[in-house]
Amino acid sequence: MSQTSTPSAPDPARPPLYVDFDGHRTMLKWHRGRRRADDPAFTASRIMEGMRLGASIEVDLVIHADRGFAILHDRVVDHATTGTGAISALPAAYLRGLSLRDNHGRALDEPVLLLEDLTELFSTVDVAPSSILQLDFKEDDAALDPRAVDIFARSVEPLASHYILSCGDAAAVRTLTSAAPGIRIGYDPCHHGAADAVIRSGDFDGFVAGALAASPDAEMIYLENRLILAADRRGYDLVDAFHRHDRLVDGYTVTRVGPRSVPDIRRLLELRVDQITTDDPEGLAALDLDAAADAGGSRLVRWVRRTGRRGPSDV
Template sequence: MSEISSPSPSGPSSTPLYIDFDGHRTMLKWHRGRRRAADPAFTATRIVEGMRLGASIEVDLVIHADRGFAILHDRTVDQATTGTGAIASLPAAYLRGLALRDNHGNPLDERVLLLEDLTELFSDIDIAPTSILQLDFKEDDAALDPRAVDIFARSVEPLASHYILSCGDAAAVARLTAAAPGIRVGYDPCHRGAADAAIRSGDFDGFVARALAASPDAEMIYLENRLILAADRRGYDLVGAFHRHDRLVDGYTVTRIGPDTVPEIKRLLQLRVDQITTDDPEGLAALDLERTPSSRGARLVRWVRRTAGSGRSEV
């Protein structure tokens, strides 16, 4: 049986922080700062709430014209905000003046955040000891320059121990984390077709070896759920392989929650993933994992779409 509970004595017992299943704790990561499916992405309200309650939260980073980092997913602001244009050409002052949009496109009373703003945002709250904010850099090492690296380092320095950097480019991970002592290190080896290649070839040992060699300091490895489950169907425990090298594993991304997703979610828990990235932590925490659905062919994972020629996952 599974048990849903909260490590934060100050938070409600229903706070979706983790699932205890068969003696193993799996964190529920609030993808793009969402606590529930209806939440818009990257709002200060949810990010602050999660940091106070002890959540694992993820936000994305894209470099803006002043060489700092906007907390947004896309390279343009047109869909997610009230502004227009490519983030690379927009200055910090313009970005800070934009409002975020909800999931239906309506403007919110929530401003676009920059990485530099987080220290001030967190200055008046008690951050729970277990809180961790994943900074998922959506670009690569070629996008970085000394000014961007310096801004990153200065932005994260006050709360470095509560941050973990992730990226699909190991060189970018190494460059940014070297400049920011105390920050935790993560790596996503699924980019640039690597997950698809491993599924086609079945060379999961090689996949693990290449990931470890590319980012030897990473404590958390981010894996597509479809890759974890494809390996499992072939009798290969990809999570266990990384555990044997003392790495934690995050499985991403559970986007849809319902009875027909139970078998695959339960299998991820049985494989002892350390964290599940989800757009609906509350829905996942409330799921009846003992229910056996009658439908077959459940699909919980997002098939990763890749921008032609870009080599980056749209996650």
């Protein structure tokens, strides 16, 4: 392996914000606010920590009964919180009284967060200039009404430059960002079967053109890693295609970091993705990418024994 392709040695004292590889810095996005693989999702403590450290963080948004936004992934609260019911039918006061659950279902001393509460929450920490909080809207434009749009705009206004909105519906992106001056704009063109369709057809040029036309103001394009790698295997560099149009690329999601995921992670870095979404930023930042060259060999065995990381990867 050439000297220029060697990643910088991980610093255990450095927070897991990025990986430097072959002269290119790839940010590590804390998926659902997770810094470590065993972290529960969407906790105020981790989100505040990330904003203080300068991390790229992602949270999900679902509209509640009072037309504001709950920071949760599912449309119901039963699994992730101490409450029950559909979020669309639950008022803000009820949601604020709930606690999150950990990955084993145990109640935490962490409240359910609402988007409209973040300004007050972040007033208690020194937000780093480089911090970015991705707001991934899990619904579509049809779910929005003037009240929801107004609450969104008022909620993000104090720290708009630290937020980037993403959604799989370009119309929803336009509706919400048009009401929130200064917010950054992202777009995910992989929804509604689009990733599978382009993998089947091989029309990657058409996919890129369609994404650019659907959300012309997006600075970040969110792509499934399986799509990036499928295109690469067929000789098409999706990352470069968007780079040539001055768009950044986020590859999602590395759910588990382990020996089996090393080759794909390394290839994403070689393709110069600008950001990798992962549930284990710490594990990815500490990853020994040289292990890919010795897959099945003694170095990889030592790596597994040293870290204790096993199980399948999902890149």
